[in-house]
Amino acid sequence: xxxxxxxxxxxxxxxxxxxxxxxxxxxxxxxxxxxxxxxxxxxxxxxxxxxxxxxxxxxxxxxxxxxxxxxxxxxxxxxxxxxxxxxxxxxxxxxxxxxxxxxxxxxxxxxxxxxxxxxxxxxxxxxxxxxxxxxxxxxxxxxxxxxxxxxxxxxxxxxxxxxxxxxxxxxxxxxxxxxxxxxxxxxxxxxxxxxxxxxxxxxxxxxxxxxxxxxxxxxxxxxxxxxxxxxxxxxxxxxxxxxxxxxxxxxxxxxxxxxxxxxxxxxxxxxxxxxxxxxxxxxxxxxxxxxxxxxxxxxxxxxxxxxxxxxxxxxxxxxxxxxxxxxxxxxxxxxxxxxxxxxxxxxxxxxxxxxxxxxxxxxxxxxxxxxxxxxxxxxxxxxxxxxxxxxxxxxxxxxxxxxxxxxxxxxxxxxxxxxxxxxxxxxxxxxxxxxxxxxxxxxxxxxxxxxxxxxxxxxxxxxxxxxxxxxxxxxxxxx
Amino acid sequence: xxxxxxxxxxxxxxxxxxxxxxxxxxxxxxxxxxxxxxxxxxxxxxxxxxxxxxxxxxxxxxxxxxxxxxxxxxxxxxxxxxxxxxxxxxxxxxxxxxxxxxxxxxxxxxxxxxxxxxxxxxxxxxxxxxxxxxxxxxxxxxxxxxxxxxxxxxxxxxxxxxxxxxxxxxxxxxxxxxxxxxxxxxxxxxxxxxxxxxxxxxxxxxxxxxxxxxxxxxxxxxxxxxxxxxxxxxxxxxxxxxxxxxxxxxxxxxxxxxxxxxxxxxxxxxxxxxxxxxxxxxxxxxxxxxxxxxxxxxxxxxxxxxxxxxxxxxxxxxxxxxxxxxxxxxxxxxxxxxxxxxxxxxxxxxxxxxxxxxxxxxxxxxxxxxxxxxxxxxxxxxxxxxxxxxxxxxxxxxxxxxxxxxxxxxxxxxxxxxxxxxxxxxxxxxxxxxxxxxxxxxxxxxxxxxxxxxxxxxxxxxxxxxxxxxxxxxxxxxxxxxxxxxx
Numbered sequence: 001x002x003x004x005x006x007x008x009x010x011x012x013x014x015x016x017x018x019x020x021x022x023x024x025x026x027x028x029x030x031x032x033x034x035x036x037x038x039x040x041x042x043x044x045x046x047x048x049x050x051x052x053x054x055x056x057x058x059x060x061x062x063x064x065x066x067x068x069x070x071x072x073x074x075x076x077x078x079x080x081x082x083x084x085x086x087x088x089x090x091x092x093x094x095x096x097x098x099x100x101x102x103x104x105x106x107x108x109x110x111x112x113x114x115x116x117x118x119x120x121x122x123x124x125x126x127x128x129x130x131x132x133x134x135x136x137x138x139x140x141x142x143x144x145x146x147x148x149x150x151x152x153x154x155x156x157x158x159x160x161x162x163x164x165x166x167x168x169x170x171x172x173x174x175x176x177x178x179x180x181x182x183x184x185x186x187x188x189x190x191x192x193x194x195x196x197x198x199x200x201x202x203x204x205x206x207x208x209x210x211x212x213x214x215x216x217x218x219x220x221x222x223x224x225x226x227x228x229x230x231x232x233x234x235x236x237x238x239x240x241x242x243x244x245x246x247x248x249x250x251x252x253x254x255x256x257x258x259x260x261x262x263x264x265x266x267x268x269x270x271x272x273x274x275x276x277x278x279x280x281x282x283x284x285x286x287x288x289x290x291x292x293x294x295x296x297x298x299x300x301x302x303x304x305x306x307x308x309x310x311x312x313x314x315x316x317x318x319x320x321x322x323x324x325x326x327x328x329x330x331x332x333x334x335x336x337x338x339x340x341x342x343x344x345x346x347x348x349x350x351x352x353x354x355x356x357x358x359x360x361x362x363x364x365x366x367x368x369x370x371x372x373x374x375x376x377x378x379x380x381x382x383x384x385x386x387x388x389x390x391x392x393x394x395x396x397x398x399x400x401x402x403x404x405x406x407x408x409x410x411x412x413x414x415x416x417x418x419x420x421x422x423x424x425x426x427x428x429x430x431x432x433x434x435x436x437x438x439x440x441x442x443x444x445x446x447x448x449x450x451x452x453x454x455x456x457x458x459x460x461x462x463x464x465x466x467x468x469x470x471x472x473x474x475x476x477x478x479x
Numbered sequence: 480x481x482x483x484x485x486x487x488x489x490x491x492x493x494x495x496x497x498x499x500x501x502x503x504x505x506x507x508x509x510x511x512x513x514x515x516x517x518x519x520x521x522x523x524x525x526x527x528x529x530x531x532x533x534x535x536x537x538x539x540x541x542x543x544x545x546x547x548x549x550x551x552x553x554x555x556x557x558x559x560x561x562x563x564x565x566x567x568x569x570x571x572x573x574x575x576x577x578x579x580x581x582x583x584x585x586x587x588x589x590x591x592x593x594x595x596x597x598x599x600x601x602x603x604x605x606x607x608x609x610x611x612x613x614x615x616x617x618x619x620x621x622x623x624x625x626x627x628x629x630x631x632x633x634x635x636x637x638x639x640x641x642x643x644x645x646x647x648x649x650x651x652x653x654x655x656x657x658x659x660x661x662x663x664x665x666x667x668x669x670x671x672x673x674x675x676x677x678x679x680x681x682x683x684x685x686x687x688x689x690x691x692x693x694x695x696x697x698x699x700x701x702x703x704x705x706x707x708x709x710x711x712x713x714x715x716x717x718x719x720x721x722x723x724x725x726x727x728x729x730x731x732x733x734x735x736x737x738x739x740x741x742x743x744x745x746x747x748x749x750x751x752x753x754x755x756x757x758x759x760x761x762x763x764x765x766x767x768x769x770x771x772x773x774x775x776x777x778x779x780x781x782x783x784x785x786x787x788x789x790x791x792x793x794x795x796x797x798x799x800x801x802x803x804x805x806x807x808x809x810x811x812x813x814x815x816x817x818x819x820x821x822x823x824x825x826x827x828x829x830x831x832x833x834x835x836x837x838x839x840x841x842x843x844x845x846x847x848x849x850x851x852x853x854x855x856x857x858x859x860x861x862x863x864x865x866x867x868x869x870x871x872x873x874x875x876x877x878x879x880x881x882x883x884x885x886x887x888x889x890x891x892x893x894x895x896x897x898x899x900x901x902x903x904x905x906x907x908x909x910x911x912x913x914x915x916x917x918x919x920x921x922x923x924x925x926x927x928x929x930x931x932x933x934x935x936x937x938x939x940x941x942x943x944x945x946x947x948x949x950x951x952x953x954x955x956x957x958x959x960x961x962x963x964x965x966x
Contacts, residue, residue, distance in 0.1 A: 057573040058591030065551025088645035090527030094555035119520040136518035435722040
């Protein structure tokens, strides 16, 4: 397994800056001035780009909204709750089953991966939707008696017409005797999905955390898995590994998550956080309020998994340390076999990434494990602390982009001609038309899991499949 | 109560209770409760207006769809088309945020127009709204006029715009609103007294099957009828992979759209998703105007061909007459696999009417017909179709119901198959029946949008898909003694 490549032939600070300048030539002056600080060659430390600022109107950004961050990311994956998209029909429809946060249970019985909406009509905008909300909460409880709670996720109109979902939820909570959580995550709030994560974390803090306790006695090995959303079954790969090293995974936030276990997380001994961006807020709250330490880890690719397992072991006694070493010894040869199979086909290939929460930095080393180098990376909705964590992972002077526009990505890819682009559905077909292999790295492109030891063979196979598909040889017609 | 007694512990739902509820949600009692809902909508199979507006915009040459509203909306619409077509869907938004709520969205709209015009070099920018500007009451007419006054876009640059509030209607109404605005904009002052292009203007409505568009064109070619296909998304959403990315790979030529007002005839084959557009065309376009049902099945295709023949004074070509015979042959050969089979259907009104017509032609029974965003008018029209055939007896229409209602119907009054879109797959699985993905969107199968459903060819496709699936189920489920060479 491999060391990160710190230099890429042909890429210098000057060449990257020239590429950025060229991409921006087309912009009107005002847009140029606003975009310039968001694009830079990697400096190896610190946040080299500005981030978490408003998207420039009209530049074809890939960003979503606060509602998307609340419904799609934080609340939606909790399986035993009814999540109501409060407002017109669209938002809930678009986010219905489109993130791949898989769930255990029987749909409509004890698992609710469905589209619940108040389906606002003109009259609800004029007269307000509070009454309708009150009625629908009772209907939801009546039709789905095993739902452990209901979240009310506001869409744009709710905040604009001055509805008071908080008081409706409060009354309903008492009447129905289940938690009803109001979440003011209207899409116009903030600059991206990121505020939706934060608002959702705050509502979990205010309404959920500390309201339950685990019935079984506490153990020194109780932990919570935070910020894993079970995309393509990631949690089902991570949880068994954590259990194999002797830890009790008491709750998962929020992939395949269960409300009451989340409510009891304040009793664990350590929070292990995967997606820092979307859930560092709650880790900090639990640290301050309940004294629970938290640890960032990375389960992409054997090098980082090994490193992370040892970091985790440092928080525990020799029992865990021994189990960690046993696990590493057990899986290393299996991972080496995966590398032996795929690395010869991928050695020296380059990748550009443009994704969300943590993947633009966390997956860098997984590619390195396969002999590949990431030559450009960036985030849709990151903050400065994400970029600080990214710089050391990336090779010198490679391009870093924040809230990249489609035009910028197209220019960079044209210039760098990577062997693979890893980004989202909106970018996928653009680059494939260009003849560039692509994998969706939000949804694992309908594959997965990619996390932990069970995920790496799938990841390696998928990357190989994308790059070495014989269809790419057919792109140029012989006439 | 002691402090300890007040601690709430994490609970597990007993297995027996899960089983009880799992059985209960399939019951008649549950169905009644479910149908008594007045506020909660569960699994509605329709989207909001702006999605349709974006589709209409994509149907024109060099056109950039432009969402006036929150940026998340644009990402949702684009992703939906990306997933269904597996193609790019470039569109911008003006990213309104909190300050837009206070000051209105004009600054955002102007800045976005300037950037989009310069960066993405569209020939037309089609503006439509999502919730926020609709709720705060932005005045698009004034905003866009001001943009021209400020020279953000040239005076004669086409910027059609449509109000497409998501809290009203569905995607088909947004399609209609955007399309009429585009046509109004492009044809403005283009009507020439006495001029006739000699062409047919065809409008397919909110149709996300690129194969259908190509089939319409092929039919017109067989006829030798010159045409302008308005809002033609066939090249936009089925473009070649040849190493070059083209942001605007297709769409109706703007000059053809402009001249369409001088057409010989205009036909819409989607009365429900182009109602406003057609009304406006009737009042403003030269030539003859006709509104026909979407041509699913034999009778509706016949009607289209007869209308074309009538309008252009040409006999139906022998090739199409032969094709009709081929389709009838295919349907007759396969009839035994569909006759008497009960179907559940849901979708947009134009498609639903088509399914019903086709199924009745096959002797199948469109047993549960559900339209999640319907009107009395569509209900009446569906009922008339049912009344026209003995196989329509006992079939029921459900207007403004959703797929959770549909699930209750499937569990209490079972059918053999369902026709709809990907969203019905959970209900179909619970009911143990196949789902035919003829509607929009299809997120979980590849290349289906390339297979036409309209016309005689479409009828052959539908009958083959349906019957072969039934045969396949028989092969997969029969015992060994009944596993036969022939079916």
